[in-house]
Amino acid sequence: MTEYGVVIIGSGFGGQCAAINLKKRGIEDFIMLERRDFMGGTWCQNSYPGAAVDVQSLLYSIESEPYDWSQMFAEGAELQRYTEHVITKHGLREKTRTNSNVQRTEWNESEQRWHVHLQGGDVIKAQFVINASGPLSTPVIPNFKGRESFKGKTFHTNAWDQNYDHKGKRVAIIGSGASAAQVIPAIAGEVGHLHVFQRSPHWVLPRPDRVFKPWQRALLKVEPIRKLARSAIYWGLESRVIAFKYSDFALKNVAQREALNHIKKQIKDPVLRKKVTPDFTIGCKRIILSNTLYPAYCRPNVSLHDKADGIAEINETGIKTQSGEQIDLDCIVYSTGYDATDGVISYPVIGTGGTKLADVWDEFPRAYLGTTVPSFPNLFIVTGPNTGIGHTSAIFVIEAQMHYIMRAISEVKAKKAAAIEVKPQAEERYTTHIHSEMEKTVWKRGGCTSWYKSKSGHVVAMFPGFSYTYLRMAKNFKSSDHAFQLPLNANSNANAAASKPVTEGVTA
Numbered sequence: 001m002t003e004y005g006v007v008i009i010g011s012g013f014g015g016q017c018a019a020i021n022l023k024k025r026g027i028e029d030f031i032m033l034e035r036r037d038f039m040g041g042t043w044c045q046n047s048y049p050g051a052a053v054d055v056q057s058l059l060y061s062i063e064s065e066p067y068d069w070s071q072m073f074a075e076g077a078e079l080q081r082y083t084e085h086v087i088t089k090h091g092l093r094e095k096t097r098t099n100s101n102v103q104r105t106e107w108n109e110s111e112q113r114w115h116v117h118l119q120g121g122d123v124i125k126a127q128f129v130i131n132a133s134g135p136l137s138t139p140v141i142p143n144f145k146g147r148e149s150f151k152g153k154t155f156h157t158n159a160w161d162q163n164y165d166h167k168g169k170r171v172a173i174i175g176s177g178a179s180a181a182q183v184i185p186a187i188a189g190e191v192g193h194l195h196v197f198q199r200s201p202h203w204v205l206p207r208p209d210r211v212f213k214p215w216q217r218a219l220l221k222v223e224p225i226r227k228l229a230r231s232a233i234y235w236g237l238e239s240r241v242i243a244f245k246y247s248d249f250a251l252k253n254v255a256q257r258e259a260l261n262h263i264k265k266q267i268k269d270p271v272l273r274k275k276v277t278p279d280f281t282i283g284c285k286r287i288i289l290s291n292t293l294y295p296a297y298c299r300p301n302v303s304l305h306d307k308a309d310g311i312a313e314i315n316e317t318g319i320k321t322q323s324g325e326q327i328d329l330d331c332i333v334y335s336t337g338y339d340a341t342d343g344v345i346s347y348p349v350i351g352t353g354g355t356k357l358a359d360v361w362d363e364f365p366r367a368y369l370g371t372t373v374p375s376f377p378n379l380f381i382v383t384g385p386n387t388g389i390g391h392t393s394a395i396f397v398i399e400a401q402m403h404y405i406m407r408a409i410s411e412v413k414a415k416k417a418a419a420i421e422v423k424p425q426a427e428e429r430y431t432t433h434i435h436s437e438m439e440k441t442v443w444k445r446g447g448c449t450s451w452y453k454s455k456s457g458h459v460v461a462m463f464p465g466f467s468y469t470y471l472r473m474a475k476n477f478k479s480s481d482h483a484f485q486l487p488l489n490a491n492s493n494a495n496a497a498a499s500k501p502v503t504e505g506v507t508a
Contacts, residue, residue, distance in 0.1 A: 005029035007116050007126035009102055012041015014132030014382035014398050019092050021402045035101040043079035048160040050186030051076030054289050058230045059393045071211045104348040112418040132382040138346045141334045145313040153331040168192045175335030185292035194302045203259045203282040207289040240391035241466050244283050245441045256282040266294035275306045284446025337451055351376035364458040368427040377419035380405045386434050388461040400471040407477040417484040426481035437464040
């Protein structure tokens, strides 16, 4: 059984940020576990046509790792190159074990260590575990009637088959969210006919993209200019929270009006306009940025099927719609999202006293700062419950979490303790506050059903406020909100007195 100080599960931006921060603090005793046979997370996994980020590249990057971006909104290939750049620069490949799928993690109380069980039987021990598997890593395909009977090609956008030639084929895309909105215009001109099955439309705003000119790229290599540009983008995006949380007027009379004008400008057919116009307040679901989606819908070889003409069943040759029409197909692409709320962590996690994280999260996922959970010592969840951000860069929040995680690890070492655990009353207070604030947001009152919500109806994907508010909380480490475990006596069984959680003055 191999032992490390820290195990990081996942090698995307969350795992990379954790590894970089550990190395900056001189902590080299860690390993990254990646279930796939390659590193990199989202932007190395998602290689579907049209893949691109919807936050400006200057901000959608690790603050300490600038890059010579070619355009305002980076496309998938460039994001993959950036990911590889970060991995190589910090020597993370040598710190990573690929093809290592975690089956479960279990806290061993007598050893005060996590046991990380891998597929194949290997077990790794660690004092700390940082789960960075990401909320958008477990694809979901609804159980449509007859789904398994289709004899053509099928795959999820998360696992695009690069060997399949879709040109000239009859293709269906099930879903109309962020990924579908990128795939549709990318392949619409190549396929024979494209059928898009939309459960409900999203609001779409113009995408203010641009390719940087050589002189602009040169300027952005000047550190003060890059920082100024990044800061301007950040504060511009941060202002969106005013609308999302505090101003229905701004949502409906500014953003929503712009979205309606976008429809009118790009779609002339009144029937199609009606199909793509949502019946909820803008922002309730993820807003799509695209200049090409609506023109793709207008192509003669593209058919948009709304809920009234949705999927009745899938059969051997294609899809039968609710209206009884049989649509024969060569390929079905599922762009049906991820288990991003109730399935934040896809493997079983067992804490003190046999406590199962799945049971703690049975009503809805919850965590202090979206990062730590009572009864699970030394476990940190990157992009955990209520850390999603709908208006700015997810990497900003990941980096904010690192302030808290690294401080917690440092406190354990400074106190010569064995473990740190958030107190139940601290987590309860934080969670109550988060969901009280959530009531004010468009995600709660905007009149839509979205993946932001758990099965309980709680909005668990999003943070209900400004990202700098979250950063401030993450930086303001409260020792009184945590309990520290003393090391157990190595020469005796679990010494009850020594193992009682304490909050201050822990010594060996």
